[in-house]
Amino acid sequence: MTAPRVVVAGGHSAGHIEPTMNFADALRRVEPTAEITALGTVRGLDTTLVPARGYPLALIPPVPLPRGLSRALLQMPGELRDSVLAAGAVLDRVRAEVVVGFGGYVAAPAYLAARRRGLPIVVHEANALPGVANRLAARLTRRVFTAAPGVRLPNATAIGIPLRRAITGLDRAALRTAARQRFGLRTDGPVLVVTGGSQGAGTINAAVSGAAAALRAAGVQVLHITGPRHVVEVPDGDPPYVVVPYVDEMQYAYAAADFVVCRSGAMTCAELAAVGLPAAFVPLPLRGGEQRLNAEPIVAAGGALLVDDADLSPAWVETTLIPVLTGPGRIAGMSSRASAAGGPDAGAVLARHVLTVIAEHRARRR
Template identity: 50%
Template sequence: MSAAAAPARPLAVLLAGGGTTGHVSPLLALADCLRRRDPATGVLVLGTNEGLEARLVPARGYELAVVPRVPLPRKPSTALLRLPGRLLSAVRAAERAIVEAGEAVGAPRADVVVGVGGYVAVPAYLAARRMGVPVVVHEANFRPGVANRLGAKLTAHVATTFPGTDLHGRGGTGELTGLPMRTEVTRLDRGARRAEARAAFDLHPDAPTLLVTGGSLGAQRLNTAVVEGAAALLAALPGGGPAPQVLHLTGAGKAVTPSGLPDGAVYRVLEYTDRMDLAYAAADLVLCRAGAGTVCETTAVGLPAVYVPLPIGNGEQRHNAAGAVAAGSALLVDDADVTADWVRGPLRDLLTDADGAHRLAAMTAAAATSSVAAGARDGDERLADLVERAAGRPTPAGRGSGEAR
């Protein structure tokens, strides 16, 4: 691009999403990517005071603009009667944020609004439509939610994480970009970081290690089953060698205290960690839900997984995990089957190769070599390409990687 054709000012972007790390992490990964391309890019994140974004966004070095939380009632109720007034208030707050995002780089408004779904996205989509600002919608899960189905009707710029997701923009447009993930995860070499990671969590350097996580909110079913089965799970191995150990991320406010553990057993409990990259590097196997972020991250780093889909909602978690299961790097277990007896038996057998089947070794090999779309490590770059195109900023030749669907 010649100096004469260069844009007169940096790009201004409003990113909308919040509540859980599943919404916040992709937005921050995209923000980081846009800033790597041009450090002067104006980035403002729209969120609430109640969600994790209130802590994670400022901690990452970005400004947060607050919008009132407006849940969309799924059934007739008194909340439905209050919805129009509350939504209008949220849309006006989003309009102010669009203006603020532009002012940061000397523009009257943001060049583009990017939403990832959830409560915050709806007022952002509507505000952008009212102000004539281009919208980019990114759907993390296999099955899109209400907010993104609405957003997709307002734009031709729609991106998805999983092949086959039924979400298209105006004119049937859409791109398979994968999920934007933090570079700490996408550049992680688990083998090279293993010793550092285990030392960071005070784990035995050589013991078979199970990571348990239900995401930022935790998963009570997983927490209860693992705690109740921990004594047998961590028992000494018949052939000697280090006994299994657990790194348990319980979720905020859900700390647990296992009892009756064998002498010397290693069971580390944290409610939350900002260093999931090190948690992945420390583990040989992860027991987790199948949210999009978890599936994409564990697949990207090549960590074998036992996915336990959330048994409520629209069933998207089972679909999220399907590619990794088909590739042989993961197992799918129904929520109702995750009990203390399952932890003492099948889970321990998998972690320790008690039956001599070497299933974990096979899963590890599959995880290291599979090319599941969910594990694509360049989702941030692909989505950034789409954002720049939506804003009317041409992507330099050779950098575009979005794949039309």
């Protein structure tokens, strides 16, 4: 098979870019000769995150789409038309054989440009509530994949979310001691990791830091990742309560942890299931309940707790969370059930599907 030529479209936000790049990495592992070009815009994180992963980036005008499909969208008003033309120029220049889209501002133009050229389209939806770009694409192709069952897209097959190799290959037990030492934690005793996503979460920060004394009294260590815009002050003491603004390599935080308090973005849910970490999910109370839906399969499996943002408080940490953290049998059981809620390496699964699609497309053109 000659080098497959693939355009990936999942730009603007980290929630779209990360699975896009993880898929690209998986495709390179399955087929090292693959030529991969990423579509992006200057408005989002594309110009930072994509080059850092080593992939060529082609910029097109961003098209923020409405939440619902509409006649105006399908009739391609001016902004969308210009972006489709720009995306089409990229497809022609790199002689693309397939477009693999993950939603976001660049996906709809890429899908429409591919459709005009008779190129196959492969769609991956990471969230429980699909965005408008992927809902549009699901009308244009039968090759639709989702992170979890039950996502309302036609012809969808659930495969999980493409994750970094550092996550899918993580041996938490083997890395535990080194990971804890990396953050200044003791090598023994329960460790709680707290994170609100890349920007942090004020509610989570206030609730857990407010229970710092109770956590210490219970012998629980804490690695608290606040987000770069938040300041959390906790007095020095023992066991350690370590506060950091950001962690670049989350596999070390996961290896150090026994339990996590976090938001329930699609990527976070997938990573915790992949490494078998139980969690207390605190869904972001926006976006139509999307984060709650992301968390529900793991909660239903018994691998996580679910607490509303409005109900999270230092009192909840003391009365509900600490008894879990100090019960090794409870944590072990939740860890096992969290693992069961995960799945195989979705990046490799999707990569093999894409290569099959390219082979079929080439056979039709002969």
